[in-house]
Amino acid sequence: MTTAPILTVDHIGKALGGDARKAPTQIIGDLSFDAEPGEFISVVGPSGCGKTTLLMCLAGLLKVDTGSVVFESNALQAPPPGIGVVFQDYSRSLLPWRRNVANVVFGMKRLQGVSEADKQARARELLQHVGLRGFEDFYPWQVSGGMQQRVAIARALAAQSRLLLLDEPLAAVDAQTRADVQDLLLSLAAEYKQTCVLVTHDVEEALYLSNRVVVLSQRPTRVLRNITVDLPNPRDQLRTRSHPEFLRLREEVLTLIKSLPKAH
Amino acid sequence: MHRLRVATSILGLVAVWQLIVLLKWVPDTYFPSPLATLQALWAGLLSGELSKALAQTASRALVGCIAATVVGIGLALLTARYRRLRQAFDPVAEFLRPLPPAALVPMAIFFLGLGWKLHGFILMFACLWPVYLNASSALKAVASVQLRTADSFGYGGWDRVLRVQLPAALPEIFIGIRIAASIALIATVVTEMLAGRDGLGFVLNEAAMTLRIPDMFAALLLTMLSGLVLNAVVLAVRRRAVGWHVGMTASNRG
Amino acid sequence: MNRFWDKTWPALALLAAVLVLWEAGARMLASPNVPPFSVVMQALATNSGVIAPQILQTLRRALIALALAIITMVPLGILIGRIRWLGDLLEPIIDLLRPLPPPAIAPLVMLFAGTGDVAKITVIFYTASFPILINAIDGIRGTHPLLHTVSRSLRLNRAEALWNIDLPATLPVIMTGIRLAVAAALLVSVTAEMLLSTDGIGVYLLRSQETFRIADGLAGICVIAVVGWMVNAAFLEIDRHLLHWHHATTSE
Numbered sequence: 001m002t003t004a005p006i007l008t009v010d011h012i013g014k015a016l017g018g019d020a021r022k023a024p025t026q027i028i029g030d031l032s033f034d035a036e037p038g039e040f041i042s043v044v045g046p047s048g049c050g051k052t053t054l055l056m057c058l059a060g061l062l063k064v065d066t067g068s069v070v071f072e073s074n075a076l077q078a079p080p081p082g083i084g085v086v087f088q089d090y091s092r093s094l095l096p097w098r099r100n101v102a103n104v105v106f107g108m109k110r111l112q113g114v115s116e117a118d119k120q121a122r123a124r125e126l127l128q129h130v131g132l133r134g135f136e137d138f139y140p141w142q143v144s145g146g147m148q149q150r151v152a153i154a155r156a157l158a159a160q161s162r163l164l165l166l167d168e169p170l171a172a173v174d175a176q177t178r179a180d181v182q183d184l185l186l187s188l189a190a191e192y193k194q195t196c197v198l199v200t201h202d203v204e205e206a207l208y209l210s211n212r213v214v215v216l217s218q219r220p221t222r223v224l225r226n227i228t229v230d231l232p233n234p235r236d237q238l239r240t241r242s243h244p245e246f247l248r249l250r251e252e253v254l255t256l257i258k259s260l261p262k263a264h
Numbered sequence: 265m266h267r268l269r270v271a272t273s274i275l276g277l278v279a280v281w282q283l284i285v286l287l288k289w290v291p292d293t294y295f296p297s298p299l300a301t302l303q304a305l306w307a308g309l310l311s312g313e314l315s316k317a318l319a320q321t322a323s324r325a326l327v328g329c330i331a332a333t334v335v336g337i338g339l340a341l342l343t344a345r346y347r348r349l350r351q352a353f354d355p356v357a358e359f360l361r362p363l364p365p366a367a368l369v370p371m372a373i374f375f376l377g378l379g380w381k382l383h384g385f386i387l388m389f390a391c392l393w394p395v396y397l398n399a400s401s402a403l404k405a406v407a408s409v410q411l412r413t414a415d416s417f418g419y420g421g422w423d424r425v426l427r428v429q430l431p432a433a434l435p436e437i438f439i440g441i442r443i444a445a446s447i448a449l450i451a452t453v454v455t456e457m458l459a460g461r462d463g464l465g466f467v468l469n470e471a472a473m474t475l476r477i478p479d480m481f482a483a484l485l486l487t488m489l490s491g492l493v494l495n496a497v498v499l500a501v502r503r504r505a506v507g508w509h510v511g512m513t514a515s516n517r518g
Numbered sequence: 519m520n521r522f523w524d525k526t527w528p529a530l531a532l533l534a535a536v537l538v539l540w541e542a543g544a545r546m547l548a549s550p551n552v553p554p555f556s557v558v559m560q561a562l563a564t565n566s567g568v569i570a571p572q573i574l575q576t577l578r579r580a581l582i583a584l585a586l587a588i589i590t591m592v593p594l595g596i597l598i599g600r601i602r603w604l605g606d607l608l609e610p611i612i613d614l615l616r617p618l619p620p621p622a623i624a625p626l627v628m629l630f631a632g633t634g635d636v637a638k639i640t641v642i643f644y645t646a647s648f649p650i651l652i653n654a655i656d657g658i659r660g661t662h663p664l665l666h667t668v669s670r671s672l673r674l675n676r677a678e679a680l681w682n683i684d685l686p687a688t689l690p691v692i693m694t695g696i697r698l699a700v701a702a703a704l705l706v707s708v709t710a711e712m713l714l715s716t717d718g719i720g721v722y723l724l725r726s727q728e729t730f731r732i733a734d735g736l737a738g739i740c741v742i743a744v745v746g747w748m749v750n751a752a753f754l755e756i757d758r759h760l761l762h763w764h765h766a767t768t769s770e
């Protein structure tokens with residue numbers, strides 16, 4: 001690929017916390033990678049290594065201390081239009097006083113020149129698309145965790161963002177739902193030619209979904225290895241996961257992570 | 265079943281009351297029987313003395329509570345939007361909250377006279393702080409996930425305050441409103457007792473001073489009922505305004 | 519230090535602005551009804567010998583009533599919370615009486631107890647009782663079911679379980695009730711003095727009004743505000759010390 005990257009993460013560093021008595025903790029060390037348009041990138045790393053922090057920096061929700069995050073050739077200062085986020089704590093990121101449709105409409109704030117009625121119609125369409133026909137007028141807390149996750153994904157898609165950031169979207173759902181939503185993500189990404197950066201601690205999930213896997217070290221985190229995943233598309237839960245290349249990459253990444261010293 | 269129990273225990277209370285009177289444990293000039301109280305209540309309602317007083321007290325408390333709610337939430341929204349404003353205002357509110365509204369009555373009479381201005385000022389002073397402080401801390405405590413959600417979808421400034429923080433904080437804001445409602449009734453009655461020319465507080469005092477004890481008991485009963493009704497009104501409004509929260513907590517438990 | 523200052527200056531600025539406005543406004547008005555801040559402070563200085571004993575009276579009664587309310591209402595609340603039929607019997611009555619504004623019982627109390635210490639303490643006691651009682655009931659009922667299992671597995675008898683497990687677990691909720699009661703007791707003790715006047719800071723305010731000494735009255739109000747704020751702050755601090763384990767576990 002020779003196109004310009006849609007996202008460039010250039011030697012960023014980030015420290016958090018700290019007050020008059022305590023120095024802040026360095027969470028992100030010195031971290032760089034790019035995302036080309038249409039890529040599906042997974043970022044894997046041990047729990048607590050700073051994946052969420054990284055994603056918040058990519059979204060413009062946290063300012064980096066050093067280096068820069070460049071999205072569509074603008075250095076991020078604040079959350080820009082064009083980046084959608086699915087939060088790790090998705091059940092709380094859905095607004096409980098809004099029904100599912102209204103939660104999806106909430107994501108359309110930045111759409112210019114779309115009438116309220118059109119937004120409603122489009123939100124219903126999106127919800128049906130992610131498999132929630134019949135649950136459009138429920139409140140988020142009336143549906144299961146997997147369904148909540150689908151609402152959150154629909155809401156992020158509703159913003160028509162060119163880059164979708166997903167923070168461990170499937171960590172808290174059961175295995176069957178996880179497989180379903182993985183395939184949903186793949187089909188949505190293909191259909192909308194959506195560039196995605198997904199954060200996870202599940203190596204198999206990362207390999208299954210992505211064209212590229214970025215492996216992070218423990219805190220202060222940096223890129224350990226940037227692996228291109230050359231697996232046949234479309235992916236398939238059974239065939240892809242038993243593909244020799246999949247197994248080889250899985251072993252490579254797991255060995256890499258296992259070689260890390262235990263986090264303090 | 266629950267209703268039955270409530271009825272039983274209230275009947276029990278009335279029976280004990282009657283028993284105390286019958287056995288003359290206390291002089292019955294000071295402690296009229298339930299029947300005598302009801303008669304006084306009925307007569308007072310018919311003659312207009314009590315019904316007028318009830319209307320005055322209830323409307324004062326209600327209007328005061330509504331006004332304080334509007335002003336208090338408005339202020340809290342402002343201070344939620346502008347951090348410096350909150351840092352300036354919250355300590356002042358914390359400082360003024362423990363000041364008894366009654367303490368202001370004597371001095372306020374100088375400035376405001378004995379009419380509605382006095383009632384308005386005392387009520388606003390009494391009810392504003394619980395509404396404001398509850399709202400301010402609830403708006404501040406909105407989950408950071410929700411704030412980040414707002415930010416990432418392009419809701420900044422007032423959009424964020426009004427579309428995310430306010431609805432998220434509303435269930436807790438109602439706690440402040442409920443407190444304000446009960447304080448509104450207290451402040452109204454106290455002002456009427458100290459500086460009033462009318463209202464249940466005035467009747468209460470007047471009846472006690474002239475030893476019309478059944479009338480005093482009747483006024484006391486009506487005051488209690490106003491409190492019950494006021495509380496019920498707030499709860500009904502709350503159910504309409506934050507029905508989602510009621511549903512959510514119920515579904516979390518079940 | 520710098521962070522502290524950064525958080526504090528807006529409040530100090532607001533305070534200074536209000537005082538300056540008050541002072542300047544009053545001087546411009548030059549009406550005897552609106553004394554400037556400096557005059558009120560002078561009145562405070564000259565009257566401090568009068569105000570101090572009065573406010574101590576007020577605080578003394580508030581404290582006695584509070585102590586009585588704590589001694590009686592915590593056990594009563596635990597009994598009501600633990601013994602079903604007692605709760606069924608008494609809770610509707612509590613719910614019925616709760617919305618009655620406490621100062622409204624002052625005339626009734628006066629009939630039986632006159633206007634002395636006993637009458638005022640009764641009114642304050644009545645006021646302070648509700649928050650403590652209600653929180654004690656809710657608290658003891660709300661103890662985590664797991665704790666029951668723990669006390670059963672330790673083979674504690676009822677009294678031991680109450681003392682060693684239920685009471686400490688309920689303490690945070692009871693303390694909240696006590697804090698509410700402190701605030702309410704302060705509010706109502708001034709009110710009670712004004713309704714059942716013999717002495718106390720409330721009476722001082724009434725006298726100031728009757729003799730048109732506005733600056734003296736405003737000085738009294740300032741004292742009440744400061745004392746009220748200090749007492750509430752002190753109880754918050756006590757609460758924090760007593761319940762450090764609770765705050766440590768709830769604030770992550």
Ligand SMILES: Nc1ncnc2c1ncn2[C@@H]1O[C@H](COP(=O)(O)OP(=O)(O)O)[C@@H](O)[C@H]1O
Nearest residue numbers: 016017018025027047048049050051052053054
């Ligand atoms: N405000 C903060 N102050 C100090 N440390 C923090 C703060 N927020 C997060 N951390 C720490 O930063 C690390 C990374 O957090 P996070 O990005 O959520 O990790 P991950 O998503 O990879 O599990 C964690 O160890 C966490 O304890």
Ligand SMILES: [Mg+2]
Nearest residue numbers: 051052088168
């Ligand atoms: Mg995380």
